[in-house]
Amino acid sequence: MTEIPQDVKLVLEALEAAGCEAWCVGGCVRDLRLGRTPGDWDVTTNALPEQTLALFKDRAIPTGLQHGTVTVRTPERAVEITTFRRDGDYRDHRRPEQVTFTTSLEEDLSRRDFTVNAMAMDLRGTFRDPFGGTADLEAGILRCVGEPDRRFREDALRMMRGLRFAADLAFSIEPRTAEGIHRCAALLAQIAPERIQVELTKLLTGRGAAEVLRAYLDVLSVFWPEILPMVGLDQRNRHHCYDVWEHTLHALAASPADITVRYTMLLHDIGKPACMRLDEAGRGHFRGHPAESARMADQMLRRLRFDNQTRERIVRLVEWHDRPIVPEDPAVRRCLRALGEEELRKLLAVKRADNLAQAPAYQDRQRELAQVEAILDRLVEEDACVSxxxxxxxxxxxxxxxxxxxxxxxxxxxxxxxxxxxxxxxxxxxxxxxxxxxxxxxxxxxxxxxx
The missing domain is CATH 1.10.8 (Helicase, Ruva Protein; domain 3)
Structure with missing residues (x-):
C-alpha cells in the first residue's frame, strides 16, 4: 500500500503534538487501499479552525471557515484540514446552510457520500471504517452512507460523483444507491454547470464510462436532453449494426481515454437524428450530419461552460470525424496544415473508434488509417513544411x-x-x-x- 507522503505526515504530527486527533480521510484513504497514488490529501481533526490557523500560522489559509476548513500549504501541495462536523439542512441541494463541530470522528464520517469515501487512517496506520468501505472496495461496489435519497437531496452533485467513481473504478452501483440516483436525477438541474462539467469529464475518461452512460441515460439527459433522440434510432444502413446511441457508446469504449477524443465520440453523431433521410429503398442516409453535430456540440459544450480552447478542439474534431483522408502525402499534408500534429493524431483516434463501432463487415478502414498515420510519422520526422x-x-x-x-x-x-x-x-x-x-x-x- 502506498505510504502517506512525508509533508502530509508532518501536518498530522503537528496536530497530534498539539493534543489533537488527526486523520487522513476520504478519497486519499480510498486510493491508498486500492494501491493508487492519491491526487489530493485531506485531513480531518477535532481541532477547531482557529486552533489550526494558530498552529500553522503563515502556512494556513482560511479557505472555508464557515464549514470548518483550513488549507495548509506544504512545499509539495495544499492539504485541506477540516474539523469533525455534522451538517445542518441543505436548502440548495449543494451545501449545508450551517455546520456544527463535533468531537466524534464517526459522526463526521457518517455525513459523507459513499462508504468507500468514509474511511480514515492516522499516522500509525490505525484504520477507521465504520460503514464497511473496505468490504465494498473489495467487492467493487459503490454504496451510499445511510439513505441514498437523503444523501442526494443534500448534495445533488453526489450523483455525478457516484457515476464518476463507478466509471473510474469500474465499480457497480449497489441497487438502493442506483435507485436513489434515478429518483433524484432531476435535482441536477439546480447544480452549477461548471460543477457538472468537472464530474462529467472525469466520468468520460474512466474505463467504465460507456457502461455507466448506458445505465444512467436519464442523468445525462437532465443537462443534455439532445442525447435522447439518438436512443433506439435505427440507422437502416448496412454499415451499422447498432442504433445511433449504441454506436456512440461502442465508439466511446473503443477510443483512448483522452478528454477531447472521448467528448468527440460522445457528440460526433448527435446531429444524426435531425439529418436522417430514407431513400426509395428505405436505406438511411445522414448527409450533413458532421456539420449539424458540430453545431449542436458547440451549444452543448457552451452550456456546461467549457473553456474556449477545449470546446473549439472538440467541435473541430466532430466536424472532421467523417472526412476521408486519402493515404497519400498531399492529403496528409493538407490535414497536418489544417489541424497540426496533435489534433490530427486525435482525429485518427476518433476515426479508428468510429469505424470499430460499425458493422464488423465494414471495419475495414483500420489498415488505411494505419497508412495515414505512417505517412504522418514520416512527415513529422522529416519536419515537412506545413506552416x-x-x-x-x-x-x-x-x-x-x-x-x-x-x-x-x-x-x-x-x-x-x-x-x-x-x-x-x-x-x-x-x-x-x-x-x-x-x-x-x-x-x-x-x-x-x-x-
Missing amino acids: LRQLAVSGRDLLALGYVGAAVGQELERLLDAVVEGVLPNERAKLLKRAQEHREIFPQAENTGKR
Missing part, C-alpha cells in the same frame, strides 16, 4: 520583391499551398522565383493594401 513558420521564405523576402500590404500574406499562403501539394519544393530560390512570377501575373499585388 508559414516552416516556409523557406518570409514576408520580408516578399517585401523586397515589391509586395505590399495584404498581398504579402496572400502570396505566402499561395506558396505554402504549392509546397503542401507537392508542386514546389520548400527551397528559397524556387519559392522566390515563383513569387516573382506571381507578381508579374498579378501586378495588383503592388497596390494591395494601399489606403
Whole structure:
C-alpha cells in the first residue's frame, strides 16, 4: 500500500503534538487501499479552525471557515484540514446552510457520500471504517452512507460523483444507491454547470464510462436532453449494426481515454437524428450530419461552460470525424496544415473508434488509417513544411520583391499551398522565383493594401 507522503505526515504530527486527533480521510484513504497514488490529501481533526490557523500560522489559509476548513500549504501541495462536523439542512441541494463541530470522528464520517469515501487512517496506520468501505472496495461496489435519497437531496452533485467513481473504478452501483440516483436525477438541474462539467469529464475518461452512460441515460439527459433522440434510432444502413446511441457508446469504449477524443465520440453523431433521410429503398442516409453535430456540440459544450480552447478542439474534431483522408502525402499534408500534429493524431483516434463501432463487415478502414498515420510519422520526422513558420521564405523576402500590404500574406499562403501539394519544393530560390512570377501575373499585388 502506498505510504502517506512525508509533508502530509508532518501536518498530522503537528496536530497530534498539539493534543489533537488527526486523520487522513476520504478519497486519499480510498486510493491508498486500492494501491493508487492519491491526487489530493485531506485531513480531518477535532481541532477547531482557529486552533489550526494558530498552529500553522503563515502556512494556513482560511479557505472555508464557515464549514470548518483550513488549507495548509506544504512545499509539495495544499492539504485541506477540516474539523469533525455534522451538517445542518441543505436548502440548495449543494451545501449545508450551517455546520456544527463535533468531537466524534464517526459522526463526521457518517455525513459523507459513499462508504468507500468514509474511511480514515492516522499516522500509525490505525484504520477507521465504520460503514464497511473496505468490504465494498473489495467487492467493487459503490454504496451510499445511510439513505441514498437523503444523501442526494443534500448534495445533488453526489450523483455525478457516484457515476464518476463507478466509471473510474469500474465499480457497480449497489441497487438502493442506483435507485436513489434515478429518483433524484432531476435535482441536477439546480447544480452549477461548471460543477457538472468537472464530474462529467472525469466520468468520460474512466474505463467504465460507456457502461455507466448506458445505465444512467436519464442523468445525462437532465443537462443534455439532445442525447435522447439518438436512443433506439435505427440507422437502416448496412454499415451499422447498432442504433445511433449504441454506436456512440461502442465508439466511446473503443477510443483512448483522452478528454477531447472521448467528448468527440460522445457528440460526433448527435446531429444524426435531425439529418436522417430514407431513400426509395428505405436505406438511411445522414448527409450533413458532421456539420449539424458540430453545431449542436458547440451549444452543448457552451452550456456546461467549457473553456474556449477545449470546446473549439472538440467541435473541430466532430466536424472532421467523417472526412476521408486519402493515404497519400498531399492529403496528409493538407490535414497536418489544417489541424497540426496533435489534433490530427486525435482525429485518427476518433476515426479508428468510429469505424470499430460499425458493422464488423465494414471495419475495414483500420489498415488505411494505419497508412495515414505512417505517412504522418514520416512527415513529422522529416519536419515537412506545413506552416508559414516552416516556409523557406518570409514576408520580408516578399517585401523586397515589391509586395505590399495584404498581398504579402496572400502570396505566402499561395506558396505554402504549392509546397503542401507537392508542386514546389520548400527551397528559397524556387519559392522566390515563383513569387516573382506571381507578381508579374498579378501586378495588383503592388497596390494591395494601399489606403
